Amino acid sequence: MADGKKIATRQGYGEALRELGSLHEDIIVFDADLAGSTQTGMFRSQFPDRHFNCGIAEGNMMAAAAGAAAMGMVAFASSFAMFAAGRAYEQVRNSIGYTRLNVKIGASHGGISVGEDGASHQCLEDFALMRSIPGMVVMSPADAVEAKAMVKAAYEHEGPVYMRFGRSPVPVFHDENSFTFTIGKGEVMRDGTDVAVIANGLLVAEAVEAGKLLAERGISARIINMATIKPLDEEIVLKAARECGRIITCEEHSVVGGLGEAVCALLSEKRPTPVRRIGTNDVFGHSGPAAGLLKEFGLCADNIAKVAEEFVKA
């Protein structure tokens, strides 16, 4: 982006936890041998007596976090998205979701941009898994500033929250001094009338770039940052459908069960509108550098612009 500054959203998570820790005595943080990667290590270095490593045992970590929350603490539990949402799904569902306990899951290394570790670690199903749990708030920030604000909003929210952060540095385009974040509210990044692109995570920056490319081709694209997948900002989606008539969703996630399906479900019931979904197409990823993988799987500005152009001209 303009100033070229790039920071991983997981870093925003770590910084927010550290700031919250000094304000709120009731925060307790759990990690599963990935504190250096998830960035809860930042909290640990300042509040070692409130950070608990659970070892490589995510199921126990999630249910233990629930137990701590049952005692009135606000528990943050972190691992990679693959293990937080995937391996520990049933603990999250039964001990955190069903109980509506105050546990905030900070899942890092979501999506294909995990890169070189390959398919076993590239979680492309976490939105689907977490969306399916009643009452679970599911979010994924576009940049480190939004990540930080999101974590603070999650602390204030009463009940379970799932947040997905990325491994790779991504452009920072929100201004930390003026940015405010509200759970369940989308953000129009660029106005337009021919097509609306609804994106989250690192694809927001790509969608904004696509918007510029499309403008050069005479197409007016509205770009929306949908950091909260659940509860979905229905108003902003329906308004986009009404005013643009075409919707494209973009997510670093399978097209099965994520933002795209959430948008389609809403539109099919309340305002049938043509939709194109950009995501991984029901396939596993593989090893490689993040940038190369994002390009290969069409999770980039060029492909968004291509899909949008074909869609508008169809």
Place this chain on the structure above:
Amino acid sequence: MTATEKKALMVNACKVRMGIIESTHAAKAGHPGGSLSSAELFTYLYFKELNVDPKDPRKRDRDRFVLSKGHCAPGLYAALALRGFFPWEDLKTLRHIDSYLQGHPDMKSIPGVDMSTGSLGQGVSAACGMALAAKRQANPCRVYTLLGDGEIQEGQVWEAMMFAHHYKLDNLCVVIDNNGLQIDGPVDQVMSPYPIPDKLRAFGLETVEIDGHDFEALEGAFDRARTVKGRPFAIVMRTTKGKGVSYMENQVGWHGKAPNDEQCGIALEELNAELARLEAM
């Protein structure tokens, strides 16, 4: 323990057994076998060990109990009702569509239930989190959890044991009901968890083995648990599945099946006779 106290506990355990039979009979479903094997344990906890107040079920410094083997809810509910957390008559609504008495413990709807459980292996982890948080909060409460001997086949149980020892949770007391049977048959035929005490000791828990139907043994174990510092405590109870109802004892088929009208009548007759015997003592 005085003779009077012991008699009162035995009377209450017998009433808890009646509650288990009446509730599962009314539900036409549920798990009487493992509820009956833990009847003395539930009774001891709610009438002797736990610092709880039915009038203030959410008081901050109350001792916590997590029924990790959540399917034995009929036993827990009977003890809670007998202790005054909710009306005894409500036990007959167990599992009914309009009842708050869910098939497995639900902390949101049932007074006295500290954690929702049912999916095996998770309750013990939640109990660990509670014990850890209690230490952090300087809350003097103790945390108790009950597991089944089949339940400890879940790998998560051992993750929790590692955690409990690692964080020196000496405010945690883990109880294992070794009644020897699980749904598919004897535990050592399905997937042997033995030797249970050796495994617990290897994981760093101070461990005792007792007769789980003997109140004096329960008292000795729980009193000792409170004196141990720096490590969690485990009680392995040898019990009889279906204890107290002749045709259910040691019968694997009574793990998760409710008595019909006739069977319920026979069970209550036996338990009433036992109650009369105890009261005449």
